[in-house]
Amino acid sequence: MNETGIASRKRTWAGAMRAVAVVAAVAAGAAGIGPAAVPAQAQGRGLPIIRDTEIENLLRDYATPILRAAGLAKQNIKVVLLNDRTFNAFVMDGRHIFINAGALFDAKTPNEVIGVLAHETGHLAGGHLMRLREELARAQTASIAALLLGVGAAVAGARAGSGGGDILGPAIMAPQQAIQRSLLSYVRTQEDQADHAGVKFLNATHQSPRGMVELFKRLASESLYQSRYVDPYLQTHPMPAERVANLEQIAKASPYWNAKDSPELQLRHDLMRAKLSGFLERPDTVARRFPASDRSLPARYARAISAYRHADLRTALAQIDGLIETQPGNPYFYELKGQALLESGRAKDAVAPLRRAAQLSRSAPLIDTMLAQALIGTNSSAVAGEAITLLKSAIQRDSDISDAYGQLAMAYGRKGDLAEADLASAQAAAARGDIMTARQLAARAKTRLPVGSPAWVRADDITNLKPPQTGAFRK
Ligand SMILES: [Zn+2]
Numbered sequence: 001m002n003e004t005g006i007a008s009r010k011r012t013w014a015g016a017m018r019a020v021a022v023v024a025a026v027a028a029g030a031a032g033i034g035p036a037a038v039p040a041q042a043q044g045r046g047l048p049i050i051r052d053t054e055i056e057n058l059l060r061d062y063a064t065p066i067l068r069a070a071g072l073a074k075q076n077i078k079v080v081l082l083n084d085r086t087f088n089a090f091v092m093d094g095r096h097i098f099i100n101a102g103a104l105f106d107a108k109t110p111n112e113v114i115g116v117l118a119h120e121t122g123h124l125a126g127g128h129l130m131r132l133r134e135e136l137a138r139a140q141t142a143s144i145a146a147l148l149l150g151v152g153a154a155v156a157g158a159r160a161g162s163g164g165g166d167i168l169g170p171a172i173m174a175p176q177q178a179i180q181r182s183l184l185s186y187v188r189t190q191e192d193q194a195d196h197a198g199v200k201f202l203n204a205t206h207q208s209p210r211g212m213v214e215l216f217k218r219l220a221s222e223s224l225y226q227s228r229y230v231d232p233y234l235q236t237h238p239m240p241a242e243r244v245a246n247l248e249q250i251a252k253a254s255p256y257w258n259a260k261d262s263p264e265l266q267l268r269h270d271l272m273r274a275k276l277s278g279f280l281e282r283p284d285t286v287a288r289r290f291p292a293s294d295r296s297l298p299a300r301y302a303r304a305i306s307a308y309r310h311a312d313l314r315t316a317l318a319q320i321d322g323l324i325e326t327q328p329g330n331p332y333f334y335e336l337k338g339q340a341l342l343e344s345g346r347a348k349d350a351v352a353p354l355r356r357a358a359q360l361s362r363s364a365p366l367i368d369t370m371l372a373q374a375l376i377g378t379n380s381s382a383v384a385g386e387a388i389t390l391l392k393s394a395i396q397r398d399s400d401i402s403d404a405y406g407q408l409a410m411a412y413g414r415k416g417d418l419a420e421a422d423l424a425s426a427q428a429a430a431a432r433g434d435i436m437t438a439r440q441l442a443a444r445a446k447t448r449l450p451v452g453s454p455a456w457v458r459a460d461d462i463t464n465l466k467p468p469q470t471g472a473f474r475k
Pocket of ligand 1 (some may be wrong): 119120123190191194236237
């Protein structure tokens with residue numbers, strides 16, 4: 001069941017929604033903190049990244065026009081989804097915008113998410129990360145992350161408390177007051193700049209800044225009533241009344257203030273939120289949120305996912321078939337069916353729906369990988385070659401599929417190609433940050449490969465990998 005190569009690791013969501021602890025690639029780039037601090041779990045253990053074709057495609061459709069308007073189209077910036085229920089979005093390098101599943105879940109319209117992405121793009125376009133780092137280096141503070149969180153909390157606390165615009169709450173009345181005060185004003189300047197830039201990008205793409213304003217207002221007012229709990233977004237994006245008022249003023253001047261998301265986009269958004277609920281929430285919560293009387297497609301989607309995760313396969317399959325009947329061209333319904341079958345140990349039955357999903361999604365790398373997994377699961381050496389072709393192509397197009405190399409190793413194993421199996425296992429180990437194992441496996445692969453062949457060279461590269469210096473990227 002579900003041999004994804006990360007089975008031994010703790011994960012909250014499985015299968016098509018794979019919570020992957022990304023070790024090297026992303027975390028190593030997190031050198032310190034940006035306009036948003038690195039969340040606790042990101043430090044050292046890797047971020048709990050969720051991979052899902054449907055959601056990633058939607059987020060890319062949200063982000064692409066904004067990034068283009070910001071002149072960042074060529075930077076290949078990706079929106080990365082994190083398995084975290086709190087509301088948060090942040091940047092910590094120049095290549096990724098991170099957004100929590102909780103933020104997508106709380107955003108009622110595409111426009112609200114697009115507004116958040118526009119604001120974060122404002123930080124990227126303004127080079128805020130670099131400048132804030134310089135500022136922090138100047139401040140020479142030992143515990144910078146804690147300090148910044150303190151500043152955010154103080155702002156939220158001061159606003160919730162006095163409401164009189166006095167931003168100097170008790171949390172920052174510390175010995176390093178002067179430094180903190182200058183940092184605070186620095187952060188606030190960057191927030192204002194990101195707001196302005198965000199509205200500019202929204203206007204350039206003929207989209208309304210209304211979602212951004214309403215979302216920020218909602219977040220700010222929620223924190224008023226729940227002062228014991230503040231979303232991480234508010235801690236790193238302090239929202240004093242003045243900032244929200246400024247934003248509202250420039251936003252309302254937009255000629256696109258009343259522009260609406262298309263019904264098609266809203267439906268995709270609702271399906272995404274339903275999917276998150278189905279995978280992330282308890283069955284009773286899903287049942288309450290989407291009662292059987294709700295016959296909408298998103299409600300049926302959420303219930304079908306919840307059924308496959310928590311009830312019996314027969315019930316789930318009947319519900320998924322109903323979804324397919326309603327939208328026969330939707331690749332993700334076939335993907336869900338294949339995943340449900342695969343994870344129930346019915347790899348052979350999973351192949352056909354996954355083939356359809358791969359075809360309809362024009363060979364999305366994650367779906368190709370799951371199809372390969374089903375093919376390998378049939379235990380037939382006849383389809384091992386097809387699985388290898390699928391996996392190699394998926395890896396080439398998407399280097400962050402956590403279990404692709406593990407699957408590749410299994411496929412080569414089925415074929416009896418031990419040298420390539422060792423090499424793929426070495427690559428799998430390297431990808432999860434286990435450099436010692438990677439080097440051992442690569443060394444063994446080298447003894448089985450013709451000296452100087454491309455595979456031998458790849459194995460040789462791995463034997464020369466250096467173990468990461470633990471904690472090197474933490475500040
Ligand atoms: Zn910000």
